[in-house]
Amino acid sequence: HAAGETVLQIDKARKEFGGLVAVNNISFDVKAGEIMGLIGPNGAGKSTMFNLVTGVLPLTSGEVRFRVGNQLQRIDGLPSRSIVRHGIARTFQHVKLMPTMTVLENVAIGAHLRGTYNDVNGIGASIARWNRKEEQVLLFEAKKQLERVGLGNMLYEEAGSLALGQQRILEIARALCCDPTLLLLDEPAAGLRYKEKQALADLLRKLRAEGMSILLVEHDMDFVMNLTDRLVVMEFGTKIAEGVPTEVQEDEAVLEAYLGG
Ligand code: ADP
Numbered sequence: 001h002a003a004g005e006t007v008l009q010i011d012k013a014r015k016e017f018g019g020l021v022a023v024n025n026i027s028f029d030v031k032a033g034e035i036m037g038l039i040g041p042n043g044a045g046k047s048t049m050f051n052l053v054t055g056v057l058p059l060t061s062g063e064v065r066f067r068v069g070n071q072l073q074r075i076d077g078l079p080s081r082s083i084v085r086h087g088i089a090r091t092f093q094h095v096k097l098m099p100t101m102t103v104l105e106n107v108a109i110g111a112h113l114r115g116t117y118n119d120v121n122g123i124g125a126s127i128a129r130w131n132r133k134e135e136q137v138l139l140f141e142a143k144k145q146l147e148r149v150g151l152g153n154m155l156y157e158e159a160g161s162l163a164l165g166q167q168r169i170l171e172i173a174r175a176l177c178c179d180p181t182l183l184l185l186d187e188p189a190a191g192l193r194y195k196e197k198q199a200l201a202d203l204l205r206k207l208r209a210e211g212m213s214i215l216l217v218e219h220d221m222d223f224v225m226n227l228t229d230r231l232v233v234m235e236f237g238t239k240i241a242e243g244v245p246t247e248v249q250e251d252e253a254v255l256e257a258y259l260g261g
């Protein structure tokens with residue numbers, strides 16, 4: 001994707017759960033090679049937004065498009081596995097690791113899952129099914145992605161023994177095995193120490209420099225302020241602000257949502 005062109009276009013996306021409107025006619029774009037932030041208080045609808053984009057949940061109404069070659073193509077309604085193959089991969093708000101397996105094996109699972117990776121129910125379901133021939137390919141890919149994210153020296157550690165910040169980076173490596181052009185990260189910095197947040201931010205900047213487009217959900221405003229190129233702010237399912245971090249930071253509605261509550 002050429003820098004600056006729209007890769008993801010969300011057009012009046014709406015999701016109702018019974019009487020609850022979790023995502024209320026949200027529209028925004030993600031451009032190639034940018035880090036876009038999606039922030040808002042708990043329950044704002046951020047994770048639901050990810051589930052809509054990755055095909056884990058169907059939209060109630062609205063459209064989602066993704067760039068394929070010269071065109072923005074509708075991806076809403078496609079099964080999750082086709083959306084991954086188009087180049088969208090995600091991480092989950094809650095870490096999903098096999099704690100007694102090695103770092104390398106955990107990432108190889110992601111490589112094996114590719115097609116079903118964006119649906120959390122798929123993880124773990126098929127670990128036992130890969131065959132010997134396939135195994136070498138999966139381990140090679142996993143190793144490559146672990147080196148890319150800076151965990152190349154921890155391949156044979158038990159995943160459960162890693163610090164939380166490293167586990168989150170492991171999950172990014174696992175998503176990278178799907179060979180995405182757009183990464184969706186759901187609260188990757190939650191619960192991390194300051195140093196870990198810095199390491200994570202450095203990694204995301206490195207991926208951006210490699211041309212990756214990133215949509216990042218965050219609860220914590222401070223983390224996104226120094227990292228994102230643009231931000232969308234949600235509250236109770238609705239978009240209340242959009243712009244560059246310095247603009248959004250001074251927006252009345254945003255201050256109200258974060259401080260007024
Ligand atoms: P956020 O990630 O911004 O904290 P969520 O997208 O998880 O918010 O949730 C938005 C709202 O939708 C919340 O009120 C939540 O309880 C509700 N919700 C999320 N997923 C479901 C679901 N599968 N069924 C019913 N309600 C849901």
Ligand code: MG
Pocket residue numbers: 046047048093
């Ligand atoms: Mg969430």
